[in-house]
Amino acid sequence: MTGIRGDRSRSVRLLLVVAATALLAGCATASPAPLGASPSESPSPTPTAACPQIEGVELPPECAPYDPDNAMAQNERYRDRMDLSEDSRAAAETPANEIRTALETLRTSGDLSVSAVEDAIAAAGLTGIQTLGDERAVAFGAAAPAGGCIFGEVSADVLTVEIGGIIMDGGCLPAVGH
Secondary structure, three states: OHHHHHHHHHHHHHHHHHHHHHHHHHOOOOOOOOOOOOOOOOOOOOOOEEEEOOOOOOOOOOEEEEOHHHHHHHHOHHHOEOOOOHHHHHHHHHHHHHHHHHHHHHHHHOOOOHHHHHHHHHHOOOEEEEEEEOOOEEEEEEEOOOOOEEEEEEEOOOEEEEEEOOEOOOOOOOOOOO
């Protein structure tokens, strides 16, 4: 019995030594360079920085190229309006005309203020009213009756009232600070 137990014990130790060796070999950090390559060369450099593409300029291998004009355009997408169905647009026509008339009266009277604009929009039966501005100029937006927005701007010189979808950022006007 001693012979069998000794062989089993030796086998277990040998197995542990082999497993530990394999485990430690897997932790090695350096790998040999490909044949013909110097140790500092890498077969495919990994980009570590984003670099703008400039016509006629070759970028270093650590750069991931990008189009700066396209990146700026994408950065402004939050202001884009979503599509609006014709039914929603038609449902917004009457309140938009009511708002246009009320704001034209405010504009020409000289009684322009944020609260007066909000009151004119609320009188047209709209909710979700957003305003930005002061007594000189007010940008406004409100939820239209069947989806989308009625939005625009009013000042002593300008009055615009439009119908459209919500902006990609949500709501009818971009948030302050964008």
